[in-house]
Amino acid sequence: MTIFTDVEMSPKDPILGMTEAFVSDSRTEKVNLGVGVYLNAQGKVPILDCVRQGTQRYLSDLKPCSYQPIDGLAAYNAAVRALVFNRNDDLMARAVTVQGLGGTGSLRVGAQFLKQLNPDAKVLISTPSWENHEALFARTGFTVESYRYYDANVGLDFAGMLEDLNAADPGTILILHARCHNPTGYDLTAEQWVQVAEVVKERELVPFFDMAYQGFGTGIEADGFAVTEFAKYDVPMLVATSFSKSMSLYGERVGGLTVLGNDADEAARLLSVLKVCIRTLYSNPPSYGANIAAQVLSDPSLRQLWEAELYQMRDRIKAARGDLAAKLSGLPKDFSFVTEQAGLFSYTGLNPDQMRAMRENHAVYGLDSGRICVAAINDDNIDRVVAAIASVL
Numbered sequence: 001m002t003i004f005t006d007v008e009m010s011p012k013d014p015i016l017g018m019t020e021a022f023v024s025d026s027r028t029e030k031v032n033l034g035v036g037v038y039l040n041a042q043g044k045v046p047i048l049d050c051v052r053q054g055t056q057r058y059l060s061d062l063k064p065c066s067y068q069p070i071d072g073l074a075a076y077n078a079a080v081r082a083l084v085f086n087r088n089d090d091l092m093a094r095a096v097t098v099q100g101l102g103g104t105g106s107l108r109v110g111a112q113f114l115k116q117l118n119p120d121a122k123v124l125i126s127t128p129s130w131e132n133h134e135a136l137f138a139r140t141g142f143t144v145e146s147y148r149y150y151d152a153n154v155g156l157d158f159a160g161m162l163e164d165l166n167a168a169d170p171g172t173i174l175i176l177h178a179r180c181h182n183p184t185g186y187d188l189t190a191e192q193w194v195q196v197a198e199v200v201k202e203r204e205l206v207p208f209f210d211m212a213y214q215g216f217g218t219g220i221e222a223d224g225f226a227v228t229e230f231a232k233y234d235v236p237m238l239v240a241t242s243f244s245k246s247m248s249l250y251g252e253r254v255g256g257l258t259v260l261g262n263d264a265d266e267a268a269r270l271l272s273v274l275k276v277c278i279r280t281l282y283s284n285p286p287s288y289g290a291n292i293a294a295q296v297l298s299d300p301s302l303r304q305l306w307e308a309e310l311y312q313m314r315d316r317i318k319a320a321r322g323d324l325a326a327k328l329s330g331l332p333k334d335f336s337f338v339t340e341q342a343g344l345f346s347y348t349g350l351n352p353d354q355m356r357a358m359r360e361n362h363a364v365y366g367l368d369s370g371r372i373c374v375a376a377i378n379d380d381n382i383d384r385v386v387a388a389i390a391s392v393l
Protein backbone atom coordinates (compact mmCIF):
# COMPACT_ATOMS: atom_id res chain seq x y z
CA MET A 1 0.00 0.00 0.00
CA THR A 2 1.27 3.49 -0.80
CA ILE A 3 -0.44 6.85 -0.76
CA PHE A 4 -1.17 6.24 -4.44
CA THR A 5 -2.85 2.86 -4.09
CA ASP A 6 -6.41 4.03 -3.46
CA VAL A 7 -6.34 7.09 -5.67
CA GLU A 8 -9.53 7.26 -7.70
CA MET A 9 -9.83 8.40 -11.27
CA SER A 10 -10.78 12.07 -11.43
CA PRO A 11 -13.53 13.07 -13.84
CA LYS A 12 -12.44 14.50 -17.16
CA ASP A 13 -12.46 18.28 -17.45
CA PRO A 14 -15.85 19.32 -18.88
CA ILE A 15 -14.20 21.45 -21.60
CA LEU A 16 -10.67 20.24 -22.30
CA GLY A 17 -11.78 16.66 -21.58
CA MET A 18 -14.23 17.07 -24.47
CA THR A 19 -11.29 17.94 -26.74
CA GLU A 20 -9.58 14.72 -25.62
CA ALA A 21 -12.69 12.75 -26.58
CA PHE A 22 -12.87 14.62 -29.90
CA VAL A 23 -9.24 13.90 -30.73
CA SER A 24 -9.69 10.19 -30.11
CA ASP A 25 -12.85 10.01 -32.27
CA SER A 26 -11.86 8.33 -35.55
CA ARG A 27 -14.78 9.71 -37.59
CA THR A 28 -13.31 12.02 -40.24
CA GLU A 29 -16.38 14.27 -40.46
CA LYS A 30 -16.22 15.18 -36.73
CA VAL A 31 -16.73 18.79 -35.61
CA ASN A 32 -15.38 20.23 -32.34
CA LEU A 33 -17.69 22.91 -30.95
CA GLY A 34 -16.67 22.09 -27.38
CA VAL A 35 -13.64 24.19 -26.54
CA GLY A 36 -13.60 27.97 -26.94
CA VAL A 37 -11.14 28.30 -29.81
CA TYR A 38 -11.64 30.56 -32.83
CA LEU A 39 -11.16 28.75 -36.14
CA ASN A 40 -10.97 30.54 -39.48
CA ALA A 41 -13.18 29.83 -42.49
CA GLN A 42 -10.88 26.91 -43.36
CA GLY A 43 -11.35 25.38 -39.90
CA LYS A 44 -7.82 26.23 -38.74
CA VAL A 45 -6.49 28.10 -35.70
CA PRO A 46 -5.22 31.23 -37.46
CA ILE A 47 -1.74 32.67 -37.14
CA LEU A 48 -2.40 36.40 -37.11
CA ASP A 49 -0.18 38.50 -39.37
CA CYS A 50 0.53 40.90 -36.51
CA VAL A 51 1.77 37.94 -34.45
CA ARG A 52 3.87 36.62 -37.33
CA GLN A 53 5.51 40.03 -37.76
CA GLY A 54 5.91 40.53 -34.01
CA THR A 55 7.55 37.11 -33.77
CA GLN A 56 9.95 37.91 -36.62
CA ARG A 57 10.96 41.15 -34.93
CA TYR A 58 11.50 39.39 -31.62
CA LEU A 59 13.52 36.58 -33.17
CA SER A 60 15.63 38.99 -35.26
CA ASP A 61 16.99 40.45 -32.03
CA LEU A 62 16.79 37.38 -29.82
CA LYS A 63 17.98 37.93 -26.28
CA PRO A 64 19.48 35.30 -23.97
CA CYS A 65 16.76 33.43 -22.12
CA SER A 66 17.45 34.15 -18.47
CA TYR A 67 14.79 34.24 -15.75
CA GLN A 68 12.14 36.90 -16.17
CA PRO A 69 11.28 39.18 -13.23
CA ILE A 70 8.73 37.53 -10.93
CA ASP A 71 5.94 39.75 -12.25
CA GLY A 72 6.96 39.24 -15.87
CA LEU A 73 7.95 41.46 -18.77
CA ALA A 74 7.66 45.14 -17.81
CA ALA A 75 6.88 46.39 -21.34
CA TYR A 76 4.15 43.77 -21.69
CA ASN A 77 2.62 44.58 -18.32
CA ALA A 78 2.51 48.29 -19.14
CA ALA A 79 0.83 47.58 -22.49
CA VAL A 80 -1.77 45.32 -20.85
CA ARG A 81 -2.52 47.95 -18.20
CA ALA A 82 -3.05 50.55 -20.94
CA LEU A 83 -5.39 48.16 -22.76
CA VAL A 84 -7.41 47.37 -19.64
CA PHE A 85 -7.87 51.01 -18.65
CA ASN A 86 -8.11 52.42 -22.15
CA ARG A 87 -4.90 54.45 -21.62
CA ASN A 88 -6.38 56.39 -18.66
CA ASP A 89 -3.26 57.79 -16.92
CA ASP A 90 -4.92 58.27 -13.53
CA LEU A 91 -6.07 54.65 -13.37
CA MET A 92 -2.80 53.30 -14.72
CA ALA A 93 -0.86 55.18 -12.05
CA ARG A 94 -2.66 53.39 -9.23
CA ALA A 95 -2.85 49.95 -10.83
CA VAL A 96 -0.37 47.12 -11.15
CA THR A 97 -0.27 44.43 -13.81
CA VAL A 98 1.54 41.13 -13.53
CA GLN A 99 2.06 38.78 -16.44
CA GLY A 100 -0.13 35.69 -16.07
CA LEU A 101 -0.28 32.22 -17.59
CA GLY A 102 -3.22 32.94 -19.87
CA GLY A 103 -6.56 33.98 -18.47
CA THR A 104 -6.78 30.96 -16.16
CA GLY A 105 -3.33 31.53 -14.65
CA SER A 106 -4.18 35.19 -14.11
CA LEU A 107 -7.41 34.25 -12.34
CA ARG A 108 -5.51 31.76 -10.22
CA VAL A 109 -2.92 34.31 -9.08
CA GLY A 110 -5.76 36.72 -8.31
CA ALA A 111 -7.51 34.04 -6.30
CA GLN A 112 -4.36 33.28 -4.32
CA PHE A 113 -3.81 36.99 -3.68
CA LEU A 114 -7.38 37.48 -2.44
CA LYS A 115 -7.16 34.37 -0.28
CA GLN A 116 -4.19 35.92 1.48
CA LEU A 117 -5.93 39.29 1.97
CA ASN A 118 -9.36 38.02 2.98
CA PRO A 119 -9.34 34.24 3.61
CA ASP A 120 -12.95 34.10 4.81
CA ALA A 121 -14.50 35.93 1.87
CA LYS A 122 -17.07 34.14 -0.26
CA VAL A 123 -16.84 34.07 -4.04
CA LEU A 124 -19.96 34.65 -6.15
CA ILE A 125 -20.12 33.43 -9.74
CA SER A 126 -22.94 33.76 -12.26
CA THR A 127 -25.45 30.97 -12.94
CA PRO A 128 -24.22 29.61 -15.25
CA SER A 129 -20.54 30.48 -15.53
CA TRP A 130 -17.41 29.12 -17.17
CA GLU A 131 -16.98 25.68 -15.57
CA ASN A 132 -13.45 26.43 -14.37
CA HIS A 133 -14.49 29.49 -12.32
CA GLU A 134 -16.08 27.40 -9.61
CA ALA A 135 -13.33 24.77 -9.67
CA LEU A 136 -10.51 27.31 -9.59
CA PHE A 137 -11.82 29.40 -6.69
CA ALA A 138 -12.91 26.31 -4.73
CA ARG A 139 -9.42 24.81 -5.19
CA THR A 140 -7.94 28.00 -3.77
CA GLY A 141 -10.02 27.34 -0.65
CA PHE A 142 -12.95 29.70 -1.15
CA THR A 143 -16.60 28.90 -0.61
CA VAL A 144 -18.12 29.50 -4.04
CA GLU A 145 -21.78 30.46 -4.36
CA SER A 146 -23.74 31.84 -7.27
CA TYR A 147 -25.85 34.79 -8.31
CA ARG A 148 -28.75 34.57 -10.74
CA TYR A 149 -27.78 35.61 -14.25
CA TYR A 150 -29.50 33.65 -16.99
CA ASP A 151 -32.69 31.65 -16.96
CA ALA A 152 -33.91 29.81 -20.05
CA ASN A 153 -37.46 31.05 -19.42
CA VAL A 154 -36.71 34.71 -18.73
CA GLY A 155 -33.39 35.21 -20.50
CA LEU A 156 -31.04 37.54 -18.64
CA ASP A 157 -32.35 37.61 -15.07
CA PHE A 158 -31.07 41.06 -14.16
CA ALA A 159 -33.59 41.61 -11.34
CA GLY A 160 -32.50 38.30 -9.79
CA MET A 161 -28.84 39.25 -10.20
CA LEU A 162 -29.33 42.59 -8.42
CA GLU A 163 -31.29 40.94 -5.63
CA ASP A 164 -28.51 38.40 -5.05
CA LEU A 165 -25.76 41.03 -5.13
CA ASN A 166 -27.70 43.21 -2.70
CA ALA A 167 -27.84 40.26 -0.30
CA ALA A 168 -24.06 39.60 -0.46
CA ASP A 169 -21.84 40.27 2.54
CA PRO A 170 -19.27 43.08 2.38
CA GLY A 171 -15.95 41.74 1.08
CA THR A 172 -17.61 39.13 -1.14
CA ILE A 173 -15.59 38.56 -4.31
CA LEU A 174 -17.80 39.01 -7.34
CA ILE A 175 -16.72 37.29 -10.55
CA LEU A 176 -17.99 39.21 -13.58
CA HIS A 177 -17.57 38.57 -17.29
CA ALA A 178 -16.61 41.94 -18.76
CA ARG A 179 -18.03 41.06 -22.19
CA CYS A 180 -19.02 37.98 -24.22
CA HIS A 181 -20.32 36.08 -21.20
CA ASN A 182 -19.05 32.50 -21.15
CA PRO A 183 -21.10 30.33 -21.64
CA THR A 184 -24.32 32.22 -22.42
CA GLY A 185 -23.17 35.02 -24.75
CA TYR A 186 -25.63 37.38 -23.00
CA ASP A 187 -24.10 40.60 -21.65
CA LEU A 188 -25.38 43.44 -19.50
CA THR A 189 -26.23 46.79 -21.10
CA ALA A 190 -24.26 49.90 -20.14
CA GLU A 191 -27.15 51.02 -17.88
CA GLN A 192 -27.20 47.65 -16.16
CA TRP A 193 -23.44 47.77 -15.56
CA VAL A 194 -23.86 51.15 -13.90
CA GLN A 195 -26.50 49.68 -11.59
CA VAL A 196 -24.21 46.77 -10.71
CA ALA A 197 -21.35 49.19 -10.01
CA GLU A 198 -23.60 51.08 -7.59
CA VAL A 199 -24.45 47.88 -5.72
CA VAL A 200 -20.78 46.87 -5.65
CA LYS A 201 -19.87 50.22 -4.13
CA GLU A 202 -22.71 50.21 -1.60
CA ARG A 203 -22.27 46.57 -0.53
CA GLU A 204 -18.46 46.83 -0.54
CA LEU A 205 -18.07 43.89 -2.89
CA VAL A 206 -14.78 43.13 -4.64
CA PRO A 207 -15.29 42.86 -8.41
CA PHE A 208 -12.99 40.49 -10.28
CA PHE A 209 -13.48 40.81 -14.04
CA ASP A 210 -12.70 37.95 -16.37
CA MET A 211 -11.87 39.76 -19.63
CA ALA A 212 -10.90 36.88 -21.89
CA TYR A 213 -12.74 38.17 -24.97
CA GLN A 214 -11.94 41.87 -25.19
CA GLY A 215 -12.60 42.95 -28.79
CA PHE A 216 -14.93 40.08 -29.73
CA GLY A 217 -18.09 41.89 -28.65
CA THR A 218 -18.23 45.44 -29.99
CA GLY A 219 -14.58 46.51 -29.97
CA ILE A 220 -11.60 46.83 -27.65
CA GLU A 221 -12.64 50.07 -26.02
CA ALA A 222 -16.37 49.37 -25.84
CA ASP A 223 -15.79 45.88 -24.43
CA GLY A 224 -13.82 47.44 -21.58
CA PHE A 225 -16.76 49.66 -20.61
CA ALA A 226 -17.64 47.82 -17.40
CA VAL A 227 -14.04 47.93 -16.17
CA THR A 228 -13.52 51.65 -16.78
CA GLU A 229 -16.99 52.41 -15.41
CA PHE A 230 -16.39 50.47 -12.16
CA ALA A 231 -13.07 52.28 -11.75
CA LYS A 232 -15.01 55.55 -11.39
CA TYR A 233 -16.52 54.20 -8.18
CA ASP A 234 -13.13 53.87 -6.50
CA VAL A 235 -13.63 50.24 -5.60
CA PRO A 236 -10.76 47.77 -5.29
CA MET A 237 -10.85 45.76 -8.47
CA LEU A 238 -9.11 42.92 -10.31
CA VAL A 239 -9.08 42.18 -14.05
CA ALA A 240 -7.83 38.99 -15.71
CA THR A 241 -6.81 39.51 -19.35
CA SER A 242 -6.09 36.84 -21.95
CA PHE A 243 -4.61 36.98 -25.45
CA SER A 244 -5.35 33.31 -26.13
CA LYS A 245 -8.31 34.19 -28.33
CA SER A 246 -7.64 37.79 -29.31
CA MET A 247 -4.12 37.08 -30.61
CA SER A 248 -4.72 33.38 -31.29
CA LEU A 249 -1.86 32.56 -28.92
CA TYR A 250 -3.57 29.77 -26.97
CA GLY A 251 -0.55 27.59 -26.35
CA GLU A 252 1.78 30.39 -25.29
CA ARG A 253 -0.36 31.18 -22.21
CA VAL A 254 -0.24 34.95 -22.57
CA GLY A 255 -2.38 36.72 -19.99
CA GLY A 256 -2.23 39.30 -17.26
CA LEU A 257 -3.70 40.22 -13.92
CA THR A 258 -4.35 43.90 -13.26
CA VAL A 259 -5.21 45.12 -9.77
CA LEU A 260 -6.54 48.63 -9.18
CA GLY A 261 -5.60 50.22 -5.87
CA ASN A 262 -6.40 53.53 -4.28
CA ASP A 263 -3.09 55.25 -5.04
CA ALA A 264 0.41 54.48 -6.26
CA ASP A 265 1.71 53.66 -2.80
CA GLU A 266 -1.05 51.11 -2.20
CA ALA A 267 -0.46 49.67 -5.67
CA ALA A 268 3.23 49.12 -4.85
CA ARG A 269 2.29 47.17 -1.73
CA LEU A 270 -0.22 45.10 -3.68
CA LEU A 271 2.47 44.27 -6.23
CA SER A 272 4.75 43.00 -3.46
CA VAL A 273 2.02 40.57 -2.33
CA LEU A 274 1.34 39.45 -5.90
CA LYS A 275 5.03 38.71 -6.37
CA VAL A 276 5.07 36.44 -3.32
CA CYS A 277 2.04 34.60 -4.72
CA ILE A 278 3.69 34.13 -8.11
CA ARG A 279 7.07 33.14 -6.70
CA THR A 280 5.50 30.34 -4.67
CA LEU A 281 3.24 29.15 -7.50
CA TYR A 282 5.62 29.06 -10.50
CA SER A 283 8.45 31.50 -9.73
CA ASN A 284 8.23 33.67 -12.84
CA PRO A 285 6.43 33.46 -16.19
CA PRO A 286 7.79 32.42 -19.62
CA SER A 287 9.13 35.13 -21.90
CA TYR A 288 8.39 34.11 -25.49
CA GLY A 289 4.65 34.81 -25.88
CA ALA A 290 4.74 37.97 -23.75
CA ASN A 291 7.54 39.41 -25.89
CA ILE A 292 5.52 38.80 -29.04
CA ALA A 293 2.36 40.31 -27.53
CA ALA A 294 4.37 43.30 -26.29
CA GLN A 295 5.61 43.93 -29.84
CA VAL A 296 2.06 43.80 -31.17
CA LEU A 297 0.61 46.03 -28.46
CA SER A 298 3.39 48.63 -28.46
CA ASP A 299 4.22 49.12 -32.12
CA PRO A 300 1.59 51.42 -33.72
CA SER A 301 1.50 49.62 -37.07
CA LEU A 302 1.31 46.14 -35.51
CA ARG A 303 -1.32 47.37 -33.09
CA GLN A 304 -3.40 48.66 -35.97
CA LEU A 305 -3.00 45.39 -37.81
CA TRP A 306 -4.00 43.46 -34.67
CA GLU A 307 -7.22 45.45 -34.30
CA ALA A 308 -8.11 44.85 -37.96
CA GLU A 309 -7.47 41.10 -37.62
CA LEU A 310 -9.32 40.89 -34.32
CA TYR A 311 -12.35 42.59 -35.85
CA GLN A 312 -12.22 40.24 -38.82
CA MET A 313 -12.50 37.32 -36.39
CA ARG A 314 -15.35 39.08 -34.58
CA ASP A 315 -17.19 39.68 -37.85
CA ARG A 316 -16.71 36.12 -39.07
CA ILE A 317 -18.32 34.83 -35.87
CA LYS A 318 -21.22 37.25 -36.31
CA ALA A 319 -21.72 36.03 -39.87
CA ALA A 320 -21.62 32.40 -38.68
CA ARG A 321 -24.31 33.27 -36.11
CA GLY A 322 -26.50 34.68 -38.87
CA ASP A 323 -25.99 31.62 -41.07
CA LEU A 324 -26.68 29.23 -38.21
CA ALA A 325 -29.86 31.01 -37.12
CA ALA A 326 -31.10 31.09 -40.72
CA LYS A 327 -30.43 27.39 -41.28
CA LEU A 328 -32.08 26.46 -37.95
CA SER A 329 -35.23 28.48 -38.61
CA GLY A 330 -38.33 26.40 -39.20
CA LEU A 331 -37.33 23.74 -36.67
CA PRO A 332 -39.61 22.98 -33.69
CA LYS A 333 -37.37 25.13 -31.46
CA ASP A 334 -36.72 28.83 -32.06
CA PHE A 335 -32.99 29.52 -32.41
CA SER A 336 -33.19 33.19 -33.41
CA PHE A 337 -31.48 34.05 -30.09
CA VAL A 338 -28.17 32.86 -31.59
CA THR A 339 -27.77 36.26 -33.27
CA GLU A 340 -28.46 38.16 -30.03
CA GLN A 341 -25.56 36.53 -28.19
CA ALA A 342 -22.01 37.86 -28.39
CA GLY A 343 -18.59 36.28 -28.43
CA LEU A 344 -17.44 32.78 -29.24
CA PHE A 345 -20.30 30.84 -27.68
CA SER A 346 -23.95 30.12 -28.04
CA TYR A 347 -25.94 28.65 -25.21
CA THR A 348 -28.35 26.53 -27.20
CA GLY A 349 -30.75 25.42 -24.47
CA LEU A 350 -30.17 21.79 -25.51
CA ASN A 351 -29.93 19.36 -22.59
CA PRO A 352 -27.09 16.92 -21.77
CA ASP A 353 -28.91 13.99 -23.44
CA GLN A 354 -29.35 15.98 -26.63
CA MET A 355 -25.69 17.09 -26.58
CA ARG A 356 -24.60 13.48 -26.04
CA ALA A 357 -26.76 12.28 -28.93
CA MET A 358 -25.18 14.91 -31.18
CA ARG A 359 -21.75 13.59 -30.26
CA GLU A 360 -22.58 9.92 -30.51
CA ASN A 361 -24.71 9.98 -33.65
CA HIS A 362 -23.20 12.90 -35.59
CA ALA A 363 -19.68 13.42 -34.20
CA VAL A 364 -20.66 17.01 -33.39
CA TYR A 365 -19.05 17.87 -30.06
CA GLY A 366 -20.51 20.54 -27.77
CA LEU A 367 -20.58 20.76 -24.00
CA ASP A 368 -23.16 18.97 -21.85
CA SER A 369 -24.30 22.41 -20.64
CA GLY A 370 -25.62 23.06 -24.17
CA ARG A 371 -22.81 25.47 -25.04
CA ILE A 372 -21.45 25.36 -28.57
CA CYS A 373 -18.51 27.33 -29.95
CA VAL A 374 -19.97 29.24 -32.90
CA ALA A 375 -16.45 30.44 -33.73
CA ALA A 376 -15.66 26.94 -35.02
CA ILE A 377 -18.56 26.85 -37.50
CA ASN A 378 -17.76 27.34 -41.20
CA ASP A 379 -19.31 26.70 -44.59
CA ASP A 380 -17.95 23.16 -44.67
CA ASN A 381 -19.35 21.99 -41.34
CA ILE A 382 -22.49 24.10 -40.81
CA ASP A 383 -24.87 21.64 -42.48
CA ARG A 384 -23.56 18.81 -40.33
CA VAL A 385 -24.06 20.93 -37.21
CA VAL A 386 -27.60 21.90 -38.27
CA ALA A 387 -28.47 18.27 -39.07
CA ALA A 388 -27.16 17.17 -35.67
CA ILE A 389 -29.21 19.79 -33.83
CA ALA A 390 -32.34 19.04 -35.88
CA SER A 391 -32.04 15.32 -35.16
CA VAL A 392 -32.15 15.75 -31.37
CA LEU A 393 -35.17 18.12 -31.14
Ligand code: LMR
Residues within 6 Å of the ligand: 015, 016, 034, 035, 036, 037, 104, 130, 132, 182
Ligand atom coordinates in the same frame (compact mmCIF):
# COMPACT_ATOMS: atom_id res chain seq x y z
C1 LMR B 1 -13.41 27.70 -23.00
O1 LMR B 1 -14.24 28.19 -22.23
O2 LMR B 1 -13.67 26.75 -23.74
C2 LMR B 1 -12.03 28.28 -23.08
O3 LMR B 1 -11.94 29.38 -22.26
C3 LMR B 1 -10.96 27.28 -22.89
C4 LMR B 1 -10.84 26.82 -21.47
O4 LMR B 1 -9.74 26.92 -20.93
O5 LMR B 1 -11.81 26.36 -20.88
